[in-house]
Amino acid sequence: MEWAGLYNYWIVIFLMMAGLYVVIASGNLIKKMVGLNIFQASVFLLYITMGKVQGGTAPIIEEGIRVYSNPLPHVLILTAIVVGVATTALGLAIIVRINEAFGSIEEDDLEKPEEAS
Amino acid sequence: MISPHLPALQIVLPLLSAPVCVLLRRSILTYAVTVAICWLTFAIAVLLLQQVLASGPISYRLGGWAPPWGIEYRVDTVNAYVLLIVSAIGAIVITAARPTVEREVGEDVQYLFYTCALLCLAGMLGVTITGDAFNLFVFLEISSLSSYVLVSLRRDRRALTAAFHYLIFGTIGATFYLIGVGLLYQATGTLNIADLAVRVAGVTDSQSVRAAFAFMVVGIAIKAAVFPVHIWLPNAYAYAPSIVSALLAATATKVAIYVLLRVFLTIFGPVFAFSTMPLGEMLVALAVVAMFVGSAVAIFQEDVKRMLAYSSVAQIGYMILGIGLATSLGLTGGILHLFNHAVIKGGLFLVMACVFYRIGSVQLVDFAGLGRRMPWTMAAFVVGGLSLIGVPLTTGFVSKWYLILGALDKGWWWLAVLILLSSLLAVIYVWRVVEVAYFRAPPEAATRLEAPVSLLVPTWVLIAANIYFGIDTRVSVGVAKRAAEALMGVGA
Amino acid sequence: MSHHLIVRVVSKLLIPFILLFALYVQFHGDFGPGGGFQAGVIFASAFILYALVFGLDNARRVLPEWVTRAGIALGVLIYGGTGVVGILLGHNYLDYSPLGSTAPLGQHIGISVIEFGVGMTVASVMATIFLAFAGRNRDLFDLEE
Numbered sequence: 001m002e003w004a005g006l007y008n009y010w011i012v013i014f015l016m017m018a019g020l021y022v023v024i025a026s027g028n029l030i031k032k033m034v035g036l037n038i039f040q041a042s043v044f045l046l047y048i049t050m051g052k053v054q055g056g057t058a059p060i061i062e063e064g065i066r067v068y069s070n071p072l073p074h075v076l077i078l079t080a081i082v083v084g085v086a087t088t089a090l091g092l093a094i095i096v097r098i099n100e101a102f103g104s105i106e107e108d109d110l111e112k113p114e115e116a117s
Numbered sequence: 118m119i120s121p122h123l124p125a126l127q128i129v130l131p132l133l134s135a136p137v138c139v140l141l142r143r144s145i146l147t148y149a150v151t152v153a154i155c156w157l158t159f160a161i162a163v164l165l166l167q168q169v170l171a172s173g174p175i176s177y178r179l180g181g182w183a184p185p186w187g188i189e190y191r192v193d194t195v196n197a198y199v200l201l202i203v204s205a206i207g208a209i210v211i212t213a214a215r216p217t218v219e220r221e222v223g224e225d226v227q228y229l230f231y232t233c234a235l236l237c238l239a240g241m242l243g244v245t246i247t248g249d250a251f252n253l254f255v256f257l258e259i260s261s262l263s264s265y266v267l268v269s270l271r272r273d274r275r276a277l278t279a280a281f282h283y284l285i286f287g288t289i290g291a292t293f294y295l296i297g298v299g300l301l302y303q304a305t306g307t308l309n310i311a312d313l314a315v316r317v318a319g320v321t322d323s324q325s326v327r328a329a330f331a332f333m334v335v336g337i338a339i340k341a342a343v344f345p346v347h348i349w350l351p352n353a354y355a356y357a358p359s360i361v362s363a364l365l366a367a368t369a370t371k372v373a374i375y376v377l378l379r380v381f382l383t384i385f386g387p388v389f390a391f392s393t394m395p396l397g398e399m400l401v402a403l404a405v406v407a408m409f410v411g412s413a414v415a416i417f418q419e420d421v422k423r424m425l426a427y428s429s430v431a432q433i434g435y436m437i438l439g440i441g442l443a444t445s446l447g448l449t450g451g452i453l454h455l456f457n458h459a460v461i462k463g464g465l466f467l468v469m470a471c472v473f474y475r476i477g478s479v480q481l482v483d484f485a486g487l488g489r490r491m492p493w494t495m496a497a498f499v500v501g502g503l504s505l506i507g508v509p510l511t512t513g514f515v516s517k518w519y520l521i522l523g524a525l526d527k528g529w530w531w532l533a534v535l536i537l538l539s540s541l542l543a544v545i546y547v548w549r550v551v552e553v554a555y556f557r558a559p560p561e562a563a564t565r566l567e568a569p570v571s572l573l574v575p576t577w578v579l580i581a582a583n584i585y586f587g588i589d590t591r592v593s594v595g596v597a598k599r600a601a602e603a604l605m606g607v608g609a
Numbered sequence: 610m611s612h613h614l615i616v617r618v619v620s621k622l623l624i625p626f627i628l629l630f631a632l633y634v635q636f637h638g639d640f641g642p643g644g645g646f647q648a649g650v651i652f653a654s655a656f657i658l659y660a661l662v663f664g665l666d667n668a669r670r671v672l673p674e675w676v677t678r679a680g681i682a683l684g685v686l687i688y689g690g691t692g693v694v695g696i697l698l699g700h701n702y703l704d705y706s707p708l709g710s711t712a713p714l715g716q717h718i719g720i721s722v723i724e725f726g727v728g729m730t731v732a733s734v735m736a737t738i739f740l741a742f743a744g745r746n747r748d749l750f751d752l753e754e
Binding site: 122125126129132133135136137139140177178179180181 | 703
């Protein structure tokens, strides 16, 4: 039953593959963005999983506590989350403008005028 | 007092002048600030390279915390060289920005253009200078996010879809790199690149280190537009504002190639990358395909900017080829081509900026008779094109010469033949433009309209650099050689 | 949603406490979990709640566009400027030790100041993103077809 103890990694892998699949397979730009977010979230989980130390508590110095979880991956992933938010905001903003310029956010519709030009 | 802080100032100056630009808002003021800052960062890069060549690698501790715990900026021959390329191209290209930006970018968002250009520059310089694998990711995203914005700023709706695809690909690439860094951190417990290099050597048998290697290869390959994952590049370069095409083509992929070098040769080491993992063979195969497919597709483009973009895919192939050869001679060729291609493509895309500024189009049909209408601009194109092909006395020749030497050194004469053959393809697509520009009659009522001096001078500075570094190869080859030897672990 | 009486009253009651909580998270950040990122987002959420309930025009009156834009830029400048002060006082960039009489005190002051900058930028950015999407200004970008 070793694999069950690594359930968090299975979740990470599942989310990663699901997210990547949505990005590739979906023709709708918003859905692509959602897929990208799921993909990124899986990496956040991977980092947070890494920071866990068995039996460790929150990394605040207290008397009588010796084992702390590793705070570094959390700090790293806070930065990555901010990057993710910025990417999402920018992506959605571009989608809004695409919708205004093309009247559609379906990839199939967007490619037609490009080929014509 | 300032000189020990140069590594920090290299990044801090452009990074902090970006919010100043947001506060200033007036287009002309932000342009002035941006140009001043760009030339300052260039001066800093020159000083840094001098310091490194004189007294060896510099390490700067951010916040005074000692590595490997704190973030360290580490400048050695390799990245001092890349810093110089990026800041020089940035300064020259941004100086030329004003006229075309006024024409191509909406008036309300021009200050955002300069802000993003500064952020993009700061991000690329940061990627180059940092000695911390995670910090590298952060800077990579700063430069990428601002370049998505830059691409989307052009008043052409196709720029939007190009920017969106660039964003999707770029984010996937960066996230793959992030996964790789995470797996490495799990295996070694450190993020400092120098420290990683020591510790990875002890755990090369671990599956997670190999997985990290694979993730990082794919992630950075996307950012560098290595052949099968280059699809974002042609549209992004073709529909971006002219200045952005010049800036990104000359710097962004170069920085990604630098990351490739840094990750594979410094962190994983040449032995692991080329002997344990089959990276060399893989890169050579992809590079050869890129050289031929990129050039072949370029031949059939009707949009000259798109043609140059596809030729970039081919040229990136040459750089990857240099890395894939896995000898210090081949690597010298690769690193040299990094510099040369920056000068060539920077110059050629600035020529496109001149043409677009006057004609309002970069379609091949509209080039008819341009040789007479814009003599200086088209002369610049011819010189840049010759350099792209690799004619002797231009920079393009020098790096191809070293690549061929590297191939022959390994006994791969067929590779040398392939390099020559792919250069012939470059002759075809450059000739197509030259033929239309010089041997077709201009449309009726067309007058002579040379590009404005403020555009023409930076263009010719880059084009002249093509000739200068093609004849006097001491500086560029010398530094590239030292950089390659340092990376391969030979000599210094 | 301004015609829903209950929503209006409840959010009027809540908004001061949300702002207060944001300040608590901001300034308690050096003793426990918290800091500029979280505080900035909480602060902006109060503003977004206000905008949702009382409409964009009122929200714009509370926080005009130039305020949020200046907030974004100033926050970054505060962060980076604090680092530059370290250089001016003869230490490395982002080294806060010389800001106080002892190194830990200096770091304490430095971190409080930069977290203030972070909070300011994050709050302004969040408000800007919300307003940009909610009140999409159509004549800002004129596209050539």
